Amino acid sequence: MKLRPFYAVLEREMLRMIRQRTRLVAAMVRPLIWLLVIGGGFNAAMSSARGVAYRDFLVPGVLGMTALFGAMLAALTTVYDKESGVMRMMIVAPLPHAWIVLAKMVSAALAAIVQSVLLVVLLLLLGRFGTGTRWLLLGAAIASTSLACAGIGMLTASFSRTLDNFAATMNFVIFPVFFFSGSLYPVQTLPAVLKQVALVNPYTYGVDFLKHAVLPGSATTDFSLGLDVAVLAGFSILALAIASWRFSRETAYEPMIRVLAGKRN
Amino acid sequence: MNAAAIRAAGLVKRYGETAAVDGVDLDIAPGEFFGLLGPNGSGKTTTIHMLATLIRPTAGSAQVAGFDIGRESVRAREAIGIVFQESALDRSLTVSENLRFAGLLLDLPPKTIAERSGELLELFGLQEHRKAPVSTLSGGMRRALDIVRGVLHRPRVLFLDEPTIGLDLPNRRRIWRFINRLRVHTSMTVLLTTHYLEEADSCDRVSFIRKGRLVESGTPRALVEHLGKHIVEVESEDIERVVTNLEPKLGASLRDGVTAMFRWDREDIAELTRLQSDFASDVGSWKVRRPNLNDVFLWVAGGKALKP
Numbered sequence: 001m002k003l004r005p006f007y008a009v010l011e012r013e014m015l016r017m018i019r020q021r022t023r024l025v026a027a028m029v030r031p032l033i034w035l036l037v038i039g040g041g042f043n044a045a046m047s048s049a050r051g052v053a054y055r056d057f058l059v060p061g062v063l064g065m066t067a068l069f070g071a072m073l074a075a076l077t078t079v080y081d082k083e084s085g086v087m088r089m090m091i092v093a094p095l096p097h098a099w100i101v102l103a104k105m106v107s108a109a110l111a112a113i114v115q116s117v118l119l120v121v122l123l124l125l126l127g128r129f130g131t132g133t134r135w136l137l138l139g140a141a142i143a144s145t146s147l148a149c150a151g152i153g154m155l156t157a158s159f160s161r162t163l164d165n166f167a168a169t170m171n172f173v174i175f176p177v178f179f180f181s182g183s184l185y186p187v188q189t190l191p192a193v194l195k196q197v198a199l200v201n202p203y204t205y206g207v208d209f210l211k212h213a214v215l216p217g218s219a220t221t222d223f224s225l226g227l228d229v230a231v232l233a234g235f236s237i238l239a240l241a242i243a244s245w246r247f248s249r250e251t252a253y254e255p256m257i258r259v260l261a262g263k264r265n
Numbered sequence: 266m267n268a269a270a271i272r273a274a275g276l277v278k279r280y281g282e283t284a285a286v287d288g289v290d291l292d293i294a295p296g297e298f299f300g301l302l303g304p305n306g307s308g309k310t311t312t313i314h315m316l317a318t319l320i321r322p323t324a325g326s327a328q329v330a331g332f333d334i335g336r337e338s339v340r341a342r343e344a345i346g347i348v349f350q351e352s353a354l355d356r357s358l359t360v361s362e363n364l365r366f367a368g369l370l371l372d373l374p375p376k377t378i379a380e381r382s383g384e385l386l387e388l389f390g391l392q393e394h395r396k397a398p399v400s401t402l403s404g405g406m407r408r409a410l411d412i413v414r415g416v417l418h419r420p421r422v423l424f425l426d427e428p429t430i431g432l433d434l435p436n437r438r439r440i441w442r443f444i445n446r447l448r449v450h451t452s453m454t455v456l457l458t459t460h461y462l463e464e465a466d467s468c469d470r471v472s473f474i475r476k477g478r479l480v481e482s483g484t485p486r487a488l489v490e491h492l493g494k495h496i497v498e499v500e501s502e503d504i505e506r507v508v509t510n511l512e513p514k515l516g517a518s519l520r521d522g523v524t525a526m527f528r529w530d531r532e533d534i535a536e537l538t539r540l541q542s543d544f545a546s547d548v549g550s551w552k553v554r555r556p557n558l559n560d561v562f563l564w565v566a567g568g569k570a571l572k573p
Contacts, residue, residue, distance in 0.1 A: 008369030016357060088353030089414070091319060093370035094342035 005095050006103045013074060013107035017114065027070055027115045028122060031062035035128070052218050059128055060210035060220075061183035066119045067146045068203060070112035072174050075153020078104050079160055098244035101158075105150045105240055112146035129214065138213035144232040145206030151239030152177060152203065158246035182207045187222040202235040268331055270295045270422050270454035271316060275325035278311050278477075285311040287477030288325070293454060293470075295421070300465040300485075301458045302558075303474035304566040309458040310350070312474070313424050316456070317347045330421045343371075346420035346453075348411050350427045356400040360391060360410060363399055364417060371418040378417065385413040388450075389443050405436030409443055416447060422454045429461060437461065462558040471558075473565040480565055488561045493528035496560055497537060498552040499544075500524045507547050514540065519567050526560070529553070 017024060039055040039062075046054055081087040081104075090100045120138070123129060156173050180197040181187075181204040190198060198204045209228040211221045271293040278286040286308040293299045301309050314320045316329055318338035327334045330344035354363050361382060368378030386392045389409045399407060408428065416423060428444065429437040441464065448455060457468065465471050465485060472482040481488055497515065500523055501507045508518050508525050515527035529537060534553055541551045 002372045004372045004374075005370045008366050011369070012355070012358070012366050015362065019357065084356065085351065085353040086355045088349055088351070089355070089367050089370060092317065092342060092347050092353070093367075094339050094372065095370070096339060 002095065002099075005093055005099065006106075009090075009100070009103035010107045010110060013077075013111055014114075016077075017074075017111050023073070024115070024118075027066060028119060030069065031066050031119055032122070034058065034065065035062045035123075052215055052220050056128075056130065056215065057220055058184070059123065060207055060214045063116055063119060063142065063210050063214070064145055064181070064183050064203065064207040065178060066116045067112045067142060067206065068149045068152075068174065068178055070115040071108045071146050071149035072153040072156070074108035074111040075104065075150050076157050076169060077108075078154065078157040097248045101154060101244045101247050102240060105147075105154045105243070108150035108153055109143070109146040112149060113142055116142045116146065132216050134213050134216050137216075138210070141206070141209040141213045144229065144236075145203070145209060147236045148202050148206055148232045148239075151236045151243075154243040155239050158243040177201060177203045180204075182211070182222055186220060202231055205231040269293060269328070270297065271299075271327070271329050271456060273312075273316065273325065273327035276312065276315055276322050276327055277324040278308075278315060278320065279323040284477050286315065286322075289474070289477070289479055291327075291472070291479075293456065295454055296452045298448065298455045298467065298469045299457065300468035300471035301456060301474060302462065302465055302471055302562060302565075303458075304562075307474045307566075308477040309474055310426055311477075313347070313426050313456065313458060317345055317424055318342055343418070344420055345422045345424060346415040346418065347424040348415040348426065348428055350430055352407055352411050353414065354399050354407065354411060357398065359396050359398050360386070360402070361395045363410065364414060367414045368417050373418060381417055381419075382413070385416065388446055389413055390439075403436075405432055405439060408432060408436070408440055412440070412443060412447075416451070416453075419451065420453060422456065425455060425457045425459075427458055427460060429459065429464065437464075462562050465558055473561065475565055475568065481561070485558050489556050489558060492556045492561055492564060493530040494532055494555075495529040495534060495537070495553050496556045497527040497529055498524060498550075498554065499527070499548055500550040501548045503547060507544060511540070511544070517569060519563055519569065521563075523549075526563070528556070 035055065035058055039058040043053060043055040081090070091097065120142075152173070156169055160169060180194065180201050182198065187195060187198045187204060187208075205223060205228040208221055208223050209225070209232065211218075212225050212228065215221070269292050271291055273289055273291040276286055276289040277284060289308070289312055301312065303309050311320070315322045316327055316334060318329075318334045318341050321335065329341045332341035332344060334341055355366065358366065364382040365375070365378055368382070369375070373381075383392075386395060389412070391406060391409060391413070394402060394406065399410065402410065412425075412428065425444070429440050432440065444455070445467075447453070457465065459465055468485060470483065471485055471488065472479045473488075474480065481491075483491070499507060499511070502523065504520065504523050504525055508520065511525075511527065512518055515529065518525040518527050537553055541548070544551070
C-alpha cells in the first residue's frame with residue numbers, strides 16, 4: 001500500500017487544525033466550561049455520584065467530549081471537501097477510493113487525539129487528575145474513543161450530501177451522541193428508555209473506557225474493559241466498511257463526480 | 266510507433282433512460298493533440314470522466330496509456346492527468362502546500378515534488394506566488410495552478426476539460442501559451458474539450474460530438490473544407506420568406522433568430538452577387554465569408570450533415 005497519499009491527508013488535517021486556531025481554542029474552552037462551571041455547579045448541588053465527587057466524575061466525560069467534537073468536526077470536513085476542490089484532487093489520485101475514506105477517518109481520529117492530549121495537559125496543570133490515573137490505559141482509551149468518534153463522523157459524512165446539513169448534523173448527531181452516553185451521568189442509573197439508547201451508542205463505551213483509566217476501581221464504570229474495547233474496535237471497523245462502501249458505490253458516487261467536475265445538467 | 270494513447274470502443278453511459286454517451290470510438294496516437302468538441306450536454310465531459318476512470322461505462326471498453334479503465338483503473342490514473350472545469354485545489358492552503366498535497370497523493374517523493382513544482386511554477390509564471398494562499402489568486406492564476414497540479418506526475422495523457430472556461434481573453438491566451446510550452450517540453454498526449462473553437466484550431470485532430478455520438482472527425486482544416494468554400498450570412502426582418510426563397514437555390518440553411526447561413530461550395534461567387542441584388546429589398550445584410558471551425562460547430566450542433 002502507498003503511504004505517501006495517506007500521509008498527505010494526515011498532514012493536511014494537522015495543518016488545517018493549526019491554522020484554525022479558534023477551532024483549537026474552542027476545543028479546549030468547551031470542555032473546561034463544562035468541567036469548571038457545570039461540574040462546579042452540580043458538585044455543590046448534588047451528592048456524589050457513586051462515591052466520586054461530581055466534578056471528578058465529569059473528567060472522563062469531558063475528555064470524551066473533546067474526542068467526540070474533535071473527531072466529528074474533522075470527519076465532517078469530508079462533506080466540505082465534497083463541495084470544494086479537495087475531493088477532486090483525491091479522486092483523481094491513483095489510489096483505491098476506499099483508501100481515501102480510511103485516510104480521512106484516521107486523520108479525524110488524529111485531530112481528536114491531539115486535542116484530547118492538549119486537554120489532558122491542561123487538566124494536569126489544573127490538578128484535575130487523581131493519583132490513581134492509569135496513564136497507559138488513558139492513552140489507549142483516548143485513541144480508541146477518537147477512532148470510534150471519527151467512525152461516527154465518517155458515517156454521517158457519507159450519508160449527507162451538502163454542507164447545509166451541517167448545523168442539523170451538530171444538533172441531531174453530536175449532541176444526542178454526547179447526551180445519550182455516560183458522560184454526564186452513570187448509565188446504570190438512567191431511566192429504562194434512555195438507558196437502551198445509551199447502550200447502543202458506541203460513544204458510551206468510549207466514555208466508559210476513559211472512566212476505567214481516570215477513575216480506576218471506582219463504581220462509576222458501567223461495563224468491563226474488555227467489552228469497551230470490543231465495541232469500540234468493532235464499531236470502528238464497521239463504520240469504515242460502511243463509509244467506504246457508500247463512498248465507492250456508483251449511485252452515491254457518480255452524482256458527486258458530476259458536481260465535482262462542474263457538470264450540471 | 267507505440268500502441269494508441271487512448272483507445273475506446275463503443276463507450277456508452279446511460280443515466281436511466283437517457284444515454285449521455287451513446288457509442289463513442291476513439292483512437293488517439295501518443296503525442297497527439299486531440300479536440301473533442303460539441304454543444305453543452307453532448308457528452309464531452311462524461312466521455313472524459315469515463316476515460317479518466319472516474320465513472321464506469323454502461324457498455325464498451327477503453328484503454329488509456331495501455332491500461333484498461335475498468336480492471337486497471339488505479340494504474341490508468343497513474344498515467345493520466347486531468348484538469349476539471351472547476352478548480353481542484355484547496356483554497357485554504359498556499360500554492361506550494363497545494364502542490365505538496367497533490368504530489369503526495371500521487372505518491373511522489375517530497376524532493377521530486379519540490380523540484381517539479383519549482384520548474385512548473387517558473388514555466389507558468391507563478392514563482393512569486395509560491396507562498397500565497399490559493400484564495401488570494403486571480404482566476405487565471407488559479408487555473409494555471411490547476412494545470413500545474415494536473416501534470417506534476419508527468420502524465421502520459423492529459424485531459425483538459427474546458428481549461429479556459431470563465432476566463433477573460435488575456436488569461437485565455439496566457440493559459441494557451443502555458444499549454445503549448447508544456448506540450449513542447451513533454452510531448453504528452455492531450456485530449457481537450459472546449460467551447461472556444463479558435464482554441465481547437467491548433468489540434469492535430471478534432472471530433473464533434475452530438476447527443477453522445479461522434480458525428481464528424483478529422484483535421485480542423487479538412488472539416489472546414491468539408492463545409493464549403495464560402496458561408497453566406499443573410500439577415501432579414503422577414504427571414505422566413507427569404508429562407509423559403511433562397512433554399513431551393515443555395516441548399517439547407519442554419520437559422521439563428523433573424524439571420525440565416527447558407528453554404529456555397531464553389532470559388533466563383535458571381536451567382537451569389539446576382540442573388541444578393543435580387544433580394545436587395547428584403548435583406549438587411551448579406552455577407553459572404555470563408556468558413557471556420559465555429560461554422561462547423563454550429564452546423565454539427567444544428568444537427569446538419571457536413572456534406573451537402
